[in-house]
Amino acid sequence: MDMKTGETHSGRGEPALEAIGIGKTFATTPILKGIDLRIAPGEVVALLGPSGCGKTTLLRIAAGLLAPSAGRMRIAGQLVADGAHHALAPEARGIGMVFQDYALWPHLNTLANVAFPLRMRGLPKAERNKRAHDALARVGLADMAERFPGTLSGGQQQRVALARAIVAEPPLVLFDEPLSNLDRELRESLALEMGTLLRELNLSAVYVTHDQAEAFTIANRVAVMLGGEIAQIATPEALFSDPATPEVAQFLNIGALIDGEIRAREFRCHGRMVRVTAPGEDHADGPARLLIPRTAIARSDHGPLKARVARCQFQGDRYLLHLDFGEGDRSLVCPSDSPVAQGEMISLALNATRLRLFAHA
């Protein structure tokens, strides 16, 4: 990278980010366990996972705020971390960052805030103002250059933060839960806006969030992180239709997971309320877990699947039946036009192609 202009000369055809076997141990506790991740130029990957799974730690390693204990990382082809011995300083990585709290300077106007990283790199004033104006125009704030952050809405401030992150045309932008401080409604509309903007700008980005809807709205691919590992990385649609493990299905709350066994190509659960032909390829006899996604069931008087109604919830335009399959699993719900008494058994039709079977390890 040219330290004066902040231009990154490493190849744009290289992956925006490449992590190979990244590990991180705090004291004696392994927090990241061999993370492999490759982000193509123009791709947005969300790191999605429960609190403590290591998302922020991985992001901080990419930013250069933490060194890994093991593994290598490249940004746009440039080696930025190699085990615990070599780590390029954050400011030498040429990346953009957007944080939870926007971190805008209250005493600088929008244009000066956006131009700030260029000022740090010693660009002449005319050049940095021109580039800051361009970045503001790209996020749709061309006419707000003179305004101060305190006079902007939360959404506008977030767009200023994005303009500042992209002003030096970084090969990679890191987002650390940028919408998590906002209330739900604003978060949803901003996620939609941010997703559209990231695609239009053709940015390469890592986007950390624990909000599934936000990850699905914003990212091309979502990496589900569980216990310091990437349990699965795929498009949102593929995660839902083909979760790699029961844990991924459970974290994404796709439907009910029922323990049982396969015998002669038939899955049965011990409570005997579920008995279906085992979906997919040949399965060996033995203990297994069946995933019944919410999208696989519908009420039907003569359906093959039986469930007990645990709760009937009135929702204004319909009822939502919370179902119990006899093992205390209440994660399946089914809409209904009419109320059903608690404890009543109902029949369900099944879309067998959507069922998923996991053999017990």
Ligand SMILES: Nc1ncnc2c1ncn2[C@@H]1O[C@H](COP(=O)(O)OP(=O)(O)OP(=O)(O)O)[C@@H](O)[C@H]1O
């Ligand atoms: N500097 C540190 N020293 C010791 N332990 C740490 C340090 N930083 C993080 N951890 C631990 O590493 C684990 C992962 O933290 P991390 O912040 O990466 O999780 P996260 O997935 O981003 O969670 P959240 O969504 O709550 O931010 C946690 O158990 C945390 O307590």
